Amino acid sequence: xxxxxxxxxxxxxxxxxxxxxxxxxxxxxxxxxxxxxxxxxxxxxxxxxxxxxxxxxxxxxxxxxxxxxxxxxxxxxxxxxxxxxxxxxxxxxxxxxxxxxxxxxxxxxxxxxxxxxxxxxxxxxxxxxxxxxxxxxxxxxxxxxxxxxxxxxxxxxxxxxxxxxxxxxxxxxxxxxxxxxxxxxxxxxxxxxxxxxxxxxxxxxxxxxxxxxxxxxxxxxxxxxxxxxxxxxxxxxxxxxxxxxxxxxxxxxxxxxxxxxxxxxxxxxxxxxxxxxxxxxxxxxxxxxxxxxxxxxxxxxxxxxxxxxxxxxxxxxxxxxxxxxxxxxxxxxx
Numbered sequence: 001x002x003x004x005x006x007x008x009x010x011x012x013x014x015x016x017x018x019x020x021x022x023x024x025x026x027x028x029x030x031x032x033x034x035x036x037x038x039x040x041x042x043x044x045x046x047x048x049x050x051x052x053x054x055x056x057x058x059x060x061x062x063x064x065x066x067x068x069x070x071x072x073x074x075x076x077x078x079x080x081x082x083x084x085x086x087x088x089x090x091x092x093x094x095x096x097x098x099x100x101x102x103x104x105x106x107x108x109x110x111x112x113x114x115x116x117x118x119x120x121x122x123x124x125x126x127x128x129x130x131x132x133x134x135x136x137x138x139x140x141x142x143x144x145x146x147x148x149x150x151x152x153x154x155x156x157x158x159x160x161x162x163x164x165x166x167x168x169x170x171x172x173x174x175x176x177x178x179x180x181x182x183x184x185x186x187x188x189x190x191x192x193x194x195x196x197x198x199x200x201x202x203x204x205x206x207x208x209x210x211x212x213x214x215x216x217x218x219x220x221x222x223x224x225x226x227x228x229x230x231x232x233x234x235x236x237x238x239x240x241x242x243x244x245x246x247x248x249x250x251x252x253x254x255x256x257x258x259x260x261x262x263x264x265x266x267x268x269x270x271x272x273x274x275x276x277x278x279x280x281x282x283x284x285x286x287x288x289x290x291x292x293x294x295x296x297x298x299x300x301x302x303x304x305x306x307x308x309x310x311x312x313x314x315x316x317x318x319x320x321x322x323x324x325x326x327x328x329x330x331x332x333x334x
Contacts, residue, residue, distance in 0.1 A: 029317060030327040032309025036290030037328050040069050044099065051095040054087050058095060062102070069288070070260040072295030079105050103329040106294055110321040113297040114304070129161065129212045131204065131240060131247040135233065135274065136254035137266055138221035141282035141308060143172055145254050146216050147179025148316040149306070158213040160185040163203030165196040165236060166220045176218055186212070196220060196232065197239040204243040217248065230273040237274070252305060254280045255296065258287035267296050276300075282308035285315075293324065 030037070047061035059080055066076040082105050083098075136142040143166075150160045162180050166172040170192045180187035188203040200217050207215045219236065222229065240247040253276045255263040263281070270276055279302050284290045297304050304319040 025317075026323060026326065028315070029309060029323055032285040032307075032315065032317075033290050033324075033327045035286070035288040036069070036284065039288030040065070040291070040328065041099075043068065044102070048095045048098055054083070054095055054098060054101075058098070059084060062098070066291065069291035070295065071291035072261075072264055072299060075109065075295040075298045078109070078298070082108075099329065103325060106328075107321070107325045109294060109298045110325065113301055114321050128244055129204070129207045129215045129247075130249050131215045131217065131244060132250045132252055133200075133217045133219060133233075133236065133240070133248035134252050134254060135219050135270055135276070136221055137256075138169070138172075140221065140254045140256040140259075140266070141280075142221055142254040143175050143179065143218060145280050145282060145306070145308065145316060146176065146218055147183060148308075148313045150179060150185040150216060151183035151313045152316065153214050154184045159211060161203055161207035161210075161212040161215045162187045163200050163215065163217040164189040165199040165203075166218045167192055167194045167196050167199060168220045168222065172218065172221075185216075186210075197235045200236045201239045201243060204240055204247065208244060215247075229269070233274040250277050251275055252278045252280055253302070254282060255292070257281045257284045257292050257307075258289055260287075260289040260292060263292050264296060264299070267300050267302075271300055271302065276302050278303055278305035280304075280306040280308070280316075282316075285309045290328075293319075 043065040044062075047058065047065055051058050062083070063076055063080050066079060067073060071079070079102070083101055086101065134142055134146055146162060150162055153160050160183065162176060162185050164173045164176050164187060166176075167190065173189055173192065177187055177189070186206070188199060188206055190199050190202070196219060203217060204215060206212075217236070217240070219233065237248060251274055253267065253270050255266055257263060259266075267276075267279075279296065281293055281296070281304060284293070284307055293304055293307065296302075306316050307319050307324075309315050309317060
C-alpha cells in the first residue's frame with residue numbers, strides 16, 4: 001500500500017473516477033499557483049518578444065527568467081543545456097515554440113525526480129502504525145502541515161497519533177494541540193524542555209497499544225548547528241525504531257516555498273542531517289517563487305509529497321507532477 005492509499009477509508013471500495021472533481025482540483029491548483037505562473041510567463045513573454053529563432057541571446061534571457069523564478073542555478077543550467085541540444089539537433093527552432101519546449105523539459109525533470117508514477121508512495125506494512133517524522137525550520141509551516149495532514153487522514157477514518165517532540169517552544173506544543181483537537185487526533189506531549197526522543201517513544205508506544213494507523217512526529221525546527229541537529233534527529237529515529245522496527249517509515253521535510261533560495265539552503269542542511277525521504281512545500285499561493293518545487297526536487301532527488309496552496313485544510317494537496325505542470329503551462333494538446 002502506498003502512502004497516499006492511507007487516505008482511502010478502510011471500509012470503502014474505490015469509487016469510480018469523477019472527471020468533474022478532478023477538474024475542480026485542477027482549477028484550485030491553478031489558482032494556487034497563479035502568482036508563479038503569471039511571473040514566469042510575463043518574463044518569458046518579454047524574453048521572446050521580437051525574436052524568431054532560439055539563439056544564444058534568447059537562451060541567455062531564458063536562463064535569467066528561470067533563475068529569477070527561483071528554479072535554482074543548477075537546474076536552470078541543466079534545462080538550458082537540454083534546450084541547446086534540442087536546438088542543435090532540430091537545426092531550426094521557432095521562438096514561439098519555447099513555451100512548449102520548456103514545459104516538456106520541466107516535466108521530464110520532475111519525472112526523473114519522482115519516477116514514472118504521477119504520485120510517489122512508500123510501501124507500508126499492515127497491522128502497525130505508519131510513522132512519519134516531520135522536520136523543518138520554525139516558520140516553514142511544519143506544525144500547520146501536520147495539523148492539516150492529521151485532519152485529512154482522520155476524515156478518511158484513520159486513527160491518528162501526533163507526537164509533540166518540538167519541546168523547545170511552548171507555542172509549538174499549544175498550536176499542535178489546537179490542530180489535534182480540531183482533527184480528532186490523539187496528541188502525546190510532555191513538559192516543555194523534555195527530551196524529544198522520550199516524547200517520540202511515548203507516542204509510538206501509545207499508538208501501537210491503541211491500534212493507531214498513522215503517527216506524525218513533530219520535531220524542533222532549529223538549525224543551530226548541523227552536528228546538534230543530526231545528533232538530535234538520530235536519537236529520535238533510534239528510539240522510534242526500538243518501539244516499531246523500521247520507524248520512521250518516512251522523514252518529511254517541510255519547506256516554505258515563499259523563501260525561494262533559502263528553501264534550497266534548508267533542504268541542503270536537513271538532507272545532510274538526516275535521511276529525508278519526501279518534501280512538503282508550503283505557502284505557494286502567496287508567492288511567485290513556485291519554481292523552487294522544480295529546482296529542489298531536481299537537485300536533491302527527493303520527491304515532493306505535498307504542496308500548500310492556501311490556508312484551508314483541504315488546500316494541502318498531494319503533489320501530482322503532471323497536474324503541477326498543467327497548472328503552470330496549461331494542458332498539453334495531443
